C-alpha cells in the first residue's frame with residue numbers, strides 16, 4: 495500500500511481530499527489536536543500569557559502516531575502562526591519533509607531536538623517568561639522551591655515500578671531546576687542544555703539565565719501542564735523573595751522572615 499506524506503497509508507490518510515498525496519497532507523487537518531493546528535493555538539495562548547511575545551519562544555510537537563516533528567519558523571510573530579508555516583522533520587533521518595518557502599526553522603530546533611533525543615520528549619516548550627528571567631537573576635545554578643501545593647504537578651523523575659507511570663513530587667519535596675547561562679545565539683545554548691540534561695536526569699525543565707525556560711514532557715498535554723505549574727512556582731518564588739522568604743524554606747519557617 496502506498497504511503498501519503500503524512501505517514502499514513504493512502505487508504506487511511508485523514509487529510510482533506512485536496513491535500514492527500516501532497517506534502518500539505520503533513521499539515522492539512524481538521525483535527526484541532528493535529529500538531530500543525532495545536533502549535534498555532536498553543537502559541538496564541540502562550541502569547542496572551544506574555545510567554546512568546548516579540549517573536550521569542552515557541553513550541554515543537556512530535557506527532558504521537560507518525561513521530562514527525564513539527565517546528566515553527568524563526569523570527570515570526572508566534573500568535574499569528576498558521577499550519578502552512580510549519581516545518582516537518584523526519585525523526586530518524588533528521589531531514590525536513592516539509593520546508594515552507596521564505597522561512598527558516600526556529601533557532602530553538604537543536605534544543606528541541608536535544609529534548610526529543612535525550613529525554614524522549616513528546617513536545618518541548620520554550621518561553622521568555624519574565625518569572626523565569628527574574629528567578630535566573632535571583633538563583634545561581636539551581637532554582638529551588640519547596641512545600642508549595644503546585645509542586646505536585648511536576649514529575650519527580652522516578653517511575654512507579656508497578657505501572658511504569660511517572661511519580662510526581664510530593665508537597666514535602668523540593669523542586670530543583672538547573673539554570674544555564676545565556677549565549678549570543680539561541681542555537682549555541684545546545685551544549686549547555688545537553689550538559690544540564692545529563693547532570694539532572696530527573697529534570698523536566700532548564701532555565702536559561704536572562705532569557706527564559708525550556709520545558710518538555712512525554713506528551714504535549716503534560717508539557718503544557720508542567721510549563722504552567724513551573725511558571726506559577728517561579729512567580730511565587732519571586733514574590734517570596736520580595737518578602738525576604740527563601741523559596742525553599744521549611745513549613746512554618748517563613749514566620750522568622752516576616753517579622
Ligand SMILES: CSCCC(=O)C(=O)COP(=O)(O)O
Pocket residue numbers: 548549550551552566567568569570599600601602620680
Ligand atoms: C526576540 S527573540 C530572540 C531569539 C529567541 O530567543 C527565540 O526564542 C526565538 O526563537 P525563533 O523560534 O523565533 O527562532
Ligand SMILES: [Zn+2]
Pocket residue numbers: 550551620621622680705706
Ligand atoms: Zn528564546
